[in-house]
Amino acid sequence: MMRHLISAADLTRDDAVLILDTAEEMARVADRPIKKLPALRGRTVVNLFFEDSTRTRISFEAAEKRLSADVINFAAKGSSVSKGESLKDTAQTLEAMGVDAVVIRHGASGAPYRLATSGWIDASVINAGDGTHQHPTQALLDAFTMRRRLVGRDAGLGQDLAGKNVTIVGDILHSRVARSNVDLLHTLGAEVTLVAPPTLVPVGVEHWPCEVSYDLDRVLPKSDAVMMLRVQRERMNAAFFPTEREYSRRYGLDGDRMAKMPEHAIVMHPGPMVRGMEITAEVADSDRCTVVEQVANGVSIRMAVLYLLLGGNEPAVTHTRTEEK
Amino acid sequence: MSKILIRGAKVLGGEAQDVLVDGETVAEVGSGLSDEGATVVEADGRILLPGLVDLHTHLREPGREDSETVLTGTRAAASGGFTSVFAMANTFPVADTAGVVEQVWRLGKESGYCDVQPIGAVTVGLEGKKLAELGAMHESAAGVTVFSDDGKCVDDAVIMRRALEYVKAFGGVVAQHAQEPRLTEGAQMNEGVVSAELGLGGWPAVAEESIIARDVLLAEHVGSRVHICHLSTAGSVEIVRWAKSRGIDVTAEVTPHHLLLTDELVRTYNPVYKVNPPLRTERDVMALREALADGTIDIVATDHAPHPHEDKDCEWGAAAMGMVGLETALSVVQHTMVDTGLLTWAGVAERMAHTPARIGGATGHGRPVSAGEPANLTLVDPAYRGPVDPAGFASRSRNTPYEGRELPGRVTHTWLRGRATLVDGKLQ
Numbered sequence: 067m068m069r070h071l072i073s074a075a076d077l078t079r080d081d082a083v084l085i086l087d088t089a090e091e092m093a094r095v096a097d098r099p100i101k102k103l104p105a106l107r108g109r110t111v112v113n114l115f116f117e118d119s120t121r122t123r124i125s126f127e128a129a130e131k132r133l134s135a136d137v138i139n140f141a142a143k144g145s146s147v148s149k150g151e152s153l154k155d156t157a158q159t160l161e162a163m164g165v166d167a168v169v170i171r172h173g174a175s176g177a178p179y180r181l182a183t184s185g186w187i188d189a190s191v192i193n194a195g196d197g198t199h200q201h202p203t204q205a206l207l208d209a210f211t212m213r214r215r216l217v218g219r220d221a222g223l224g225q226d227l228a229g230k231n232v233t234i235v236g237d238i239l240h241s242r243v244a245r246s247n248v249d250l251l252h253t254l255g256a257e258v259t260l261v262a263p264p265t266l267v268p269v270g271v272e273h274w275p276c277e278v279s280y281d282l283d284r285v286l287p288k289s290d291a292v293m294m295l296r297v298q299r300e301r302m303n304a305a306f307f308p309t310e311r312e313y314s315r316r317y318g319l320d321g322d323r324m325a326k327m328p329e330h331a332i333v334m335h336p337g338p339m340v341r342g343m344e345i346t347a348e349v350a351d352s353d354r355c356t357v358v359e360q361v362a363n364g365v366s367i368r369m370a371v372l373y374l375l376l377g378g379n380e381p382a383v384t385h386t387r388t389e390e391k
Numbered sequence: 392m393s394k395i396l397i398r399g400a401k402v403l404g405g406e407a408q409d410v411l412v413d414g415e416t417v418a419e420v421g422s423g424l425s426d427e428g429a430t431v432v433e434a435d436g437r438i439l440l441p442g443l444v445d446l447h448t449h450l451r452e453p454g455r456e457d458s459e460t461v462l463t464g465t466r467a468a469a470s471g472g473f474t475s476v477f478a479m480a481n482t483f484p485v486a487d488t489a490g491v492v493e494q495v496w497r498l499g500k501e502s503g504y505c506d507v508q509p510i511g512a513v514t515v516g517l518e519g520k521k522l523a524e525l526g527a528m529h530e531s532a533a534g535v536t537v538f539s540d541d542g543k544c545v546d547d548a549v550i551m552r553r554a555l556e557y558v559k560a561f562g563g564v565v566a567q568h569a570q571e572p573r574l575t576e577g578a579q580m581n582e583g584v585v586s587a588e589l590g591l592g593g594w595p596a597v598a599e600e601s602i603i604a605r606d607v608l609l610a611e612h613v614g615s616r617v618h619i620c621h622l623s624t625a626g627s628v629e630i631v632r633w634a635k636s637r638g639i640d641v642t643a644e645v646t647p648h649h650l651l652l653t654d655e656l657v658r659t660y661n662p663v664y665k666v667n668p669p670l671r672t673e674r675d676v677m678a679l680r681e682a683l684a685d686g687t688i689d690i691v692a693t694d695h696a697p698h699p700h701e702d703k704d705c706e707w708g709a710a711a712m713g714m715v716g717l718e719t720a721l722s723v724v725q726h727t728m729v730d731t732g733l734l735t736w737a738g739v740a741e742r743m744a745h746t747p748a749r750i751g752g753a754t755g756h757g758r759p760v761s762a763g764e765p766a767n768l769t770l771v772d773p774a775y776r777g778p779v780d781p782a783g784f785a786s787r788s789r790n791t792p793y794e795g796r797e798l799p800g801r802v803t804h805t806w807l808r809g810r811a812t813l814v815d816g817k818l819q
Contacts, residue, residue, distance in 0.1 A: 152701065152704075152705050152709075153705055153706050153709075154704060154705065172706065173708070174706040174707060174708030174709060175579075175589055175590040175591050175660075175707065175708065176589065176590075176591070176660030176706060176707045176708070177706040177707075177708070179660045180660050180661075180705075180706050180707070183659075183660075184704075196590075197590050197591075197708065198590035198591075199589055199590030199591075200590070242590060245588070245590060268586070268587035268593070269582050269583060269586075269587060269593060269595070270582070270583045270584040270585070270586060270587030270588070271587055273584045273587070273588075274587070274588075
């Protein structure tokens with residue numbers, strides 16, 4: 067296993083399947099009366115958040131605590147960082163305190179990569195979202211959710227997502243979730259289609275391992291999973307689309323559109339949802355929508371990633387893949 | 392006055408000859424010249440060029456002496472074989488008055504390593520709104536003839552038109568940093584395949600090309616000449632080629648780094664590769680080399696842009712744009728243009744000395760290596776191969792993209808009006 071998790075593109079198919087399988091083991095912990103494993107006892111993990119993100123931060127924190135790690139939360143706002151301290155100095159300060167892993171959320175694309183490769187620190191670096199680049203644990207939890215729903219909890223062990231059709235809809239241009247999912251889902255054998263107005267698709271997308279469509283209604287009938295991305299209202303001020311209503315009409319998911327999806331197909335959303343914009347309440351609250359499951363799965367995935375990166379002492383996975391070193 | 396005999400030098404890469412310098416001028420060029428009373432430099436077949444001229448240097452003084460001063464910058468210039476540099480106006484305060492340009496000019500005189508010709512800002516404070524006192528800067532002791540808001544584009548078409556017209560009165564030229572500002576808001580790198588993957592804000596080629604297209608048409612309309620700074624895309628080459636074919640009085644420069652490096656390097660997120668205009672694609676690099684060879688692009692200019700370590704030792708988004716270039720320029724040009732067979736050394740002299748001196752009006756620079764000419768000379772060892780070591784730079788800054796990279800060629804000697812500023816690679 068690698069030492070850092072920076073990009074979903076760095077994961078091989080076997081790495082990814084191992085993480086998903088490990089996460090299934092971790093999920094069982096959540097069913098126990100005492101939701102705790104001793105795997106990271108005595109290890110210190112810092113959650114270094116330069117951007118506000120309560121959801122992702124508490125998900126990592128829950129994962130770290132369930133593995134018995136010592137947790138430090140560092141929110142850069144209101145800290146020395148806001149007074150001009152550099153990323154390098156902040157990281158070195160934390161390392162001097164004996165940190166084994168840094169979970170970093172940063173507004174600048176590439177900041178976690180710099181942290182992991184510049185020789186500033188020795189700790190493992192886990193990317194919890196950087197700018198508009200990557201958010202690999204989100205992609206992993208999404209893949210985990212899809213595998214559970216579309217392949218099966220037990221049947222899915224050791225399996226990838228070969229042959230599944232996944233549609234990702236919304237602001238692809240500014241989305242680290244989309245980039246991570248395209249990379250990981252492709253690695254796992256799924257067929258990905260991106261749907262967005264042309265203004266919200268990056269120049270250069272033609273080199274991504276996926277299809278691009280501007281027509282949601284044509285893509286829905288062949289989708290096994292439809293992932294709706296949040297679209298910030300402010301985007302319309304920069305002329306990415308004319309109005310909120312026009313966006314919703316053309317690219318939003320409502321009950322009528324959901325009815326075009328196959329029976330088994332699921333609706334996903336990384337949260338936070340903008341109800342009435344990219345998704346209607348009817349869809350968000352339906353049984354086919356996995357938003358809440360994704361949150362629960364996020365903890366399991368982050369436990370698995372922390373466990374595998376920091377090399378817990380006891381094997382967490384009991385089938386074939388663990389023999390490989 | 393002291394005499395120097397440079398023995399067995401290939402002048403502009405031609406047959407080995409002796410060059411006798413007497414005082415500030417070249418006294419004689421021939422074979423078997425007498426070394427009586429002269430300090431002898433055995434050239435051993437090295438290449439003798441006119442002292443190089445850089446039309447685009449950031450010396451940072453006044454205001455950012457932590458990254459470079461006129462003294463350290465001119466020392467770096469002498470190390471790189473330059474005898475004349477044009478200092479860009481984006482200092483603090485901006486070089487938009489006679490007072491500031493005279494200060495920079497005077498500091499250059501005092502340094503003694505290389506002539507410094509200040510460039511004046513086109514608009515007050517580089518803000519693109521109101522013309523600076525271009526005439527006063529021209530009439531000052533600094534005698535400014537090149538005007539540029541470099542770092543920023545003169546994006547207002549009317550201001551650009553007026554500037555182009557106004558400087559005709561005294562033979563000036565406007566050097567445009569072509570960057571449409573609205574198309575490059577938040578831009579971090581070339582917009583394309585790599586930026587899509589890395590999630591970095593895109594700097595599209597069209598933002599450069601649309602301004603160049605507009606400005607060559609403006610120059611044609613008002614009958615002025617215009618110079619395009621650091622041309623970086625294949626499309627820009629096409630536009631300049633078209634403009635020249637129409638007889639428009641346009642000149643263009645390319646930086647060494649745009650002749651060699653591509654945006655693939657940004658995958659490292661190492662801000663040493665962050666520069667404006669950004670590194671482009673392999674296709675652009677090849678088009679720029681070809682354009683420099685066929686004369687569509689007139690000159691090489693370094694865009695030497697020193698930054699302190701802390702401005703590069705950070706995440707990409709927070710890093711400053713720019714690279715130092717004076718001390719590696721000739722090596723990169725040898726590597727990309729001479730060793731590839733695209734240019735002869737005479738062609739290099741034209742593009743790095745004669746033509747930049749002509750565009751900028753640098754009197755006494757970029758002259759032929761012949762009797763009676765000012766002894767501004769550079770001796771180059773083209774056989775040298777070695778890794779770039781920033782620790783050895785004379786510049787105060789180390790932000791080079793070539794650290795550790797093997798590059799050919801080394802400037803061993805530089806003479807400024809007969810005075811050696813560099814001997815055997817050591818500053819004097």
